[in-house]
Amino acid sequence: xxxxxxxxxxxxxxxxxTSGIAAAVARRYAATGAALVLVGRDGEAIAASARDxxxxxxxxxxxxxxxxxxxxxxGELAERAWNALPGVDVALIAYxxxxxxxxxxxxxxxxxxxxxxxxVSPTILALHxxxxxxxxxxxxxxxxxxxxxxxxxxxxxxxxxxxGGLQRLLEGLRHRxxxxxxxxxxxxxxxxxxxMTEHLPxxxxxxxxxxxxxxxxxxxxxxxxxxVYTPRFWRLILLIVRALPRAVFHRTSF
Amino acid sequence: xxxxxxxxxxxRTDYRSWGGTxxxxxxxxxxPTMTAARTALAAGGGLPALAYxxxxxxxxxxxxxxxxxxxxxxxxxxxxxxxxxGVVICEAGVRLADILSVLCRPDADGSGWFLPVSPGTRxxxxxxxxxxxxxxxxxxxxxxxxxxxxxxxxxxxxxxVVSCSLQAHPExxxxxxxxxxxxxxxxxxxxxxxxIAGSAVEIEDIRLQSLDEFFAVAAESEAEWEYTAAWIDxxxxxxxxxxxxxxxxxxQPGVGVPAPALDPAITIPFAAPxxxxxxxxxxxFNAAYFHRLGPRGRRHWVGSYEPVLYPLDKLGAWxxxxxxxxxxxxxxxxxxxxxSAAMAGLLxxxxxxxxxxxxxxxxxxxxxxxxxLLSFPMKGATLALDFPDRGEGTRQLLARLEEIVVAxxxxxxxxxxxxxxxxxxxxxxPRIGExxxxxxxxxxxxxxxxxxxxxxxxxxx
Numbered sequence: 001x002x003x004x005x006x007x008x009x010x011x012x013x014x015x016x017x018t019s020g021i022a023a024a025v026a027r028r029y030a031a032t033g034a035a036l037v038l039v040g041r042d043g044e045a046i047a048a049s050a051r052d053x054x055x056x057x058x059x060x061x062x063x064x065x066x067x068x069x070x071x072x073x074x075g076e077l078a079e080r081a082w083n084a085l086p087g088v089d090v091a092l093i094a095y096x097x098x099x100x101x102x103x104x105x106x107x108x109x110x111x112x113x114x115x116x117x118x119x120v121s122p123t124i125l126a127l128h129x130x131x132x133x134x135x136x137x138x139x140x141x142x143x144x145x146x147x148x149x150x151x152x153x154x155x156x157x158x159x160x161x162x163x164g165g166l167q168r169l170l171e172g173l174r175h176r177x178x179x180x181x182x183x184x185x186x187x188x189x190x191x192x193x194x195x196m197t198e199h200l201p202x203x204x205x206x207x208x209x210x211x212x213x214x215x216x217x218x219x220x221x222x223x224x225x226x227x228v229y230t231p232r233f234w235r236l237i238l239l240i241v242r243a244l245p246r247a248v249f250h251r252t253s254f
Numbered sequence: 255x256x257x258x259x260x261x262x263x264x265x266r267t268d269y270r271s272w273g274g275t276x277x278x279x280x281x282x283x284x285x286p287t288m289t290a291a292r293t294a295l296a297a298g299g300g301l302p303a304l305a306y307x308x309x310x311x312x313x314x315x316x317x318x319x320x321x322x323x324x325x326x327x328x329x330x331x332x333x334x335x336x337x338x339x340g341v342v343i344c345e346a347g348v349r350l351a352d353i354l355s356v357l358c359r360p361d362a363d364g365s366g367w368f369l370p371v372s373p374g375t376r377x378x379x380x381x382x383x384x385x386x387x388x389x390x391x392x393x394x395x396x397x398x399x400x401x402x403x404x405x406x407x408x409x410x411x412x413x414x415v416v417s418c419s420l421q422a423h424p425e426x427x428x429x430x431x432x433x434x435x436x437x438x439x440x441x442x443x444x445x446x447x448x449x450i451a452g453s454a455v456e457i458e459d460i461r462l463q464s465l466d467e468f469f470a471v472a473a474e475s476e477a478e479w480e481y482t483a484a485w486i487d488x489x490x491x492x493x494x495x496x497x498x499x500x501x502x503x504x505x506q507p508g509v510g511v512p513a514p515a516l517d518p519a520i521t522i523p524f525a526a527p528x529x530x531x532x533x534x535x536x537x538x539f540n541a542a543y544f545h546r547l548g549p550r551g552r553r554h555w556v557g558s559y560e561p562v563l564y565p566l567d568k569l570g571a572w573x574x575x576x577x578x579x580x581x582x583x584x585x586x587x588x589x590x591x592x593x594s595a596a597m598a599g600l601l602x603x604x605x606x607x608x609x610x611x612x613x614x615x616x617x618x619x620x621x622x623x624x625x626x627l628l629s630f631p632m633k634g635a636t637l638a639l640d641f642p643d644r645g646e647g648t649r650q651l652l653a654r655l656e657e658i659v660v661a662x663x664x665x666x667x668x669x670x671x672x673x674x675x676x677x678x679x680x681x682x683x684p685r686i687g688e689x690x691x692x693x694x695x696x697x698x699x700x701x702x703x704x705x706x707x708x709x710x711x712x713x714x715x
Contacts, residue, residue, distance in 0.1 A: 052331035
C-alpha cells in the first residue's frame with residue numbers, strides 16, 4: 001500500500017494488535033500479502049491472530065508480547081518491532097481503554113491509569129517510532145484517537161482529554177516529521193462495536209463495524225491523509241459540535 | 255460489568271434469535287480467546303450456560319433466558335489451512351462468509367475449494383452449523399454439514415476439553431453434531447472443503463403447476479443437478495395448489511466467480527411496529543413471483559452461486575421486515591412414502607388459514623446419514639415456511655401443521671422452531687436415549703427446557 005519494498009509487500013507494525021479495529025486492519029493488510037508485526041499483551045491472543053493472518057495471506061507475521069502500560073519498556077518494544085521487520089512502512093498505534101466516566105470521576109487513581117494508557121503511553125511510543133521513521137526518511141505513523149477528543153463533553157471529557165491531547169501531539173509530530181517525508185495520520189473513529197465498547201448498546205445508526213472502520217483507515221493510509229473521521233459522517237457531526245456556541249452547547253446532554 | 259480473572263460478563267436484554275419472538279435477560283460473556291471461552295463455560299457456579307453464535311437460528315435453541323450466554327463471535331480466527339488437501343481448522347465463531355472470502359477464491363482456471371454444505375445464509379458460524387447439523391440445497395448429494403466435519407475441540411463445563419472425531423470419542427462426536435449446543439461448547443473445528451471445477455453455477459428455473467410436478471422434476475434433477483429446491487406459492491388454493499418455481503443449479507467447470515461481500519450491501523435499519531408483510535402484500539408478492547419466469551416458464555443462465563445459495567443475504571437484517579413482534583419459522587421433514595400426501599395436506603391447511611408465507615421452500619432430502627444423533631434430515635421431503643406472529647391464530651395453525659407432520663412419521667427442525675411440543679420432539683427423534691448421557695450438566699437452553707431435555711437430564715442425575 002504505502003511505499004512498499006521492492007517485492008511490493010507493505011511492512012506494517014501494529015501496537016495493540018488484538019484490539020477490535022487493529023485486528024480488522026491487520027486482516028485487510030494480510031489479504032494484500034503484507035508482512036506484519038503484532039505487538040500485544042495477551043500472548044495467546046497474539047499467537048491466535050498471527051495464525052489467522054497467515055491463513056489470510058500475510059507474507060510473514062512476527063509476534064511480540066509486551067505490555068504498553070509499562071512505560072519504560074516502550075522504547076524496547078519499538079526497537080523489537082523494527083528488528084523483527086526492518087524498514088517498517090506503516091506503524092499503527094491502536095490501543096486504549098474507555099472506562100466509565102462516573103467511575104473515573106470518583107477515583108483519581110483510575111484517572112491516572114486511564115490517562116497513562118490513553119495519552120502518556122502512546123505519546124512516548126510515538127516519539128520512539130518517530131525517531132525510527134525520521135532515520136529512514138519514509139513511512140507512515142498512524143494513531144487511533146477518537147471523536148471524543150474534539151470537544152470536552154460532560155459524558156466523556158476525561159477520556160476525551162486524553163484523546164484530545166493525543167490529537168495535539170500528532171499535530172506537532174506531523175509538523176516535525178514533514179521535513180523527513182514521514183506522514184502522521186490521526187484516525188478519529190466514532191462508535192465502533194468492539195470489546196472496548198461492549199458495555200454500551202452497540203446498536204443504532206451511529207455504530208460502525210470494525211471492518212467498516214478498517215476500510216476507511218486503509219484508504220486514509222494509502223492516501224496519506226492527516227486527519228480522518230470514520231465513518232465519514234462524524235466529520236460533519238463534529239464540525240457542528242465544535243461550532244455550537246457555549247450557551248447552546250451547555251444545554252445539551254450528550 | 256462483573257467477574258474477575260479476565261472473564262467479564264454483563265446483563266443484557268438485546269440477545270435474540272432470528273425470528274425475534276423471544277425476549278429475555280442473559281448474563282453474556284464475550285470471550286476473546288478459546289481459553290477465555292473455556293474459562294467462562296466453567297465459571298457458572300450453578301447457572302447454566304449456552305454458546306451463542308451469530309444469531310441466525312430462528313427460535314430458542316440459541317437462547318437461555320435467565321441463564322448465561324457465551325457469545326462466540328470473538329472466536330473468529332483461522333488456525334490452519336492446507337491448500338493441497340482442503341482441510342481447514344478454525345475457531346468456532348468463524349462464519350461461512352469468512353471461509354468463502356478467504357479460502358474459496360477460485361484459481362485462474364475457475365476451480366478451487368468450496369463449502370461442501372451451505373445453509374440458506376452465509377452468516378452462520380461453524381459452531382452453530384455443527385450444533386444444528388445444518389443442511390443445504392445439495393443434501394441429496396452431500397448430506398449434512400456434519401458429514402464434512404473431521405473433528406472438533408469441545409469444552410465442557412467441568413473445565414475439560416475433549417478432542418472429538420469419528421475415531422476419538424465417537425459417541426460424544428455424534429451427540430454434538432446436531433446436539434443443539436447441549437453437550438458443551440465447540441472451541442474449534444476441522445473441516446473438509448470440497449474441490450470444485452468452477453465456482454460459478456449453471457442455474458435453471460422451471461415453473462411448476464402442481465405438487466406432482468414438483469416431485470417429478472425433483473426426481474429427474476437429483477442425478478445431474480447438485481443444488482435443488484423449489485419456492486411454492488402457499489396461498490394458491492384449489493387447482494393452483496402446489497404451483498411454484500423449481501430452481502436447480504450445478505457448478506460450471508472452468509468458470510470462477512468472486513466471493514460475495516463479507517457484509518450485506520443493504521441493511522434494514524429497524525423493525526416497524528407493524529409488519530409491511532400482511533395478507534394483501536403476501537398475496538401480491540406470491541402471484542408476481544410465480545409469473546416472473548414469463549410465458550416460457552423456464553430460465554437458464556450461468557452466474558454467481560450467491561442468489562442460489564444465499565438468496566436473502568443481500569438484504570441485511572431482513573427479519574426486521576416482520577415487525578417488532580417477529581415471526582415463526584416452521585420446517586418439517588416427512589418420510590418419502592408419506593411425503594406427497596403430507597405436503598398436500600400441509601399446503602391445504604395453510605391456504606385455508608390465509609396465514610401466508612412469503613418464503614415457502616420445498617425440497618427433497620437424500621438418504622446419506624449424518625453422524626449426528628439428533629440430526630434433522632431424513633430421506634423424504636422437507637417444507638420450510640415463515641409466518642408473522644399474529645398471536646393465537648398463528649400458534650394454532652402451527653400446532654395443526656405439527657399434527658400432520660407427526661401423523662406422517664416426520665419431524666420438525668429445532669434450529670427453526672419456537673413452538674414444537676415435547677411429544678413431537680420425542681416422537682420425531684428416536685435416538686434421544688443415546689443422546690441424553692452426553693448432555694453437559696452445566697449447559698441448558700430455552701429449547702432444552704421446553705421439550706423436556708433439561709428435565710430428563712435432572713432426572714438422570
